[in-house]
Amino acid sequence: METTITLDLSGLPCPAPLVGAKKLIDDLAPGQDLILVSDCAGTRDDLTAWCRVTGHELVEESQQAGGKTAYRIRKMAAGEHRPTAQASLDMRGITCPGPIVEARRLIEGMHSGETLLLVSDCTAAFDDIRAWSNASPQIELVASFPAPRGAYEFYLRKR
Numbered sequence: 001m002e003t004t005i006t007l008d009l010s011g012l013p014c015p016a017p018l019v020g021a022k023k024l025i026d027d028l029a030p031g032q033d034l035i036l037v038s039d040c041a042g043t044r045d046d047l048t049a050w051c052r053v054t055g056h057e058l059v060e061e062s063q064q065a066g067g068k069t070a071y072r073i074r075k076m077a078a079g080e081h082r083p084t085a086q087a088s089l090d091m092r093g094i095t096c097p098g099p100i101v102e103a104r105r106l107i108e109g110m111h112s113g114e115t116l117l118l119v120s121d122c123t124a125a126f127d128d129i130r131a132w133s134n135a136s137p138q139i140e141l142v143a144s145f146p147a148p149r150g151a152y153e154f155y156l157r158k159r
Contacts, residue, residue, distance in 0.1 A: 004028060006035040010068050014042035018050055021073060025056065030077035033059065039068045047071055048146035055082075058146040060126065083142050083155040085117035086110065092151055096124040100132050103156060107139060110158045115142060121151035129154050 007024055009017045017038040025034050036047070044061065051058045051073070059072040089106055091099035099120040107116055118129070126144070133141035133156065142155040 004032050004034070006037065008037040008068075010037055010039045010066070012038075012040065014040045014046055016040075017043045018046040021047070021071075022050070025073060025075050028075045030075055032075055034073045034075070036071045036073060037064065037068050038071070039066065043069065043071065044146075044150075047073065051146055057143065059144075082145065082153070083115050083157075085155060086114040088117040088119070090119045092119060092121045092149075094120070094122065096120075096122045096128050098122070099125055100128060103129075107156065107158050112158055115155050115157045118154040118156055119147060119151055120154070121147075121149065123150075125154075126152055129156075 005024055005028070007020055009020050017036055017040055021034060021036045028034060047058055050056070055076040057074040057076060059074050061069055061071045064070050087106060087110060089103055091102060099118060099122060103116060103118045110116065120129070130141060133139050138159055140157045140159055142157050144155070145153045147153050
């Protein structure tokens with residue numbers, strides 16, 4: 001689904017960006033995106049915690065001019081949950097390509113249809129893992145969610 005709304009709350013301190021996002025995302029259909037623009041340093045942490053509780057997905061973030069950040073948030077359907085993982089790999093503190101190398105090694109030993117939960121705080125992981133899954137016929141990126149302290153959870157299913 002296409003993004004239906006962009007909300008620019010630059011200049012407002014936290015928690016205003018989170019409150020604004022919550023008000024607007026309630027009116028979106030599941031699967032639709034909201035782009036929230038903010039220059040408050042605490043917005044990412046607020047959105048990460050909120051997405052963890054609500055099940056919404058922080059799809060991506062991108063730096064904008066003037067110290068602003070655009071956050072793409074996808075509304076999840078009521079009752080939609082994180083996928084079940086048969087294995088997990090915590091690679092916090094390891095820079096890329098380390099998380100992908102280790103995930104590939106672990107996935108090779110998994111059965112078709114099984115899911116690996118990969119946790120990484122490498123700043124390149126978000127883009128690298130999406131690119132890897134798009135290029136690999138062996139894995140599918142099922143979902144990704146923000147995790148505490150700048151990390152992300154990636155759910156990778158072996159095809």
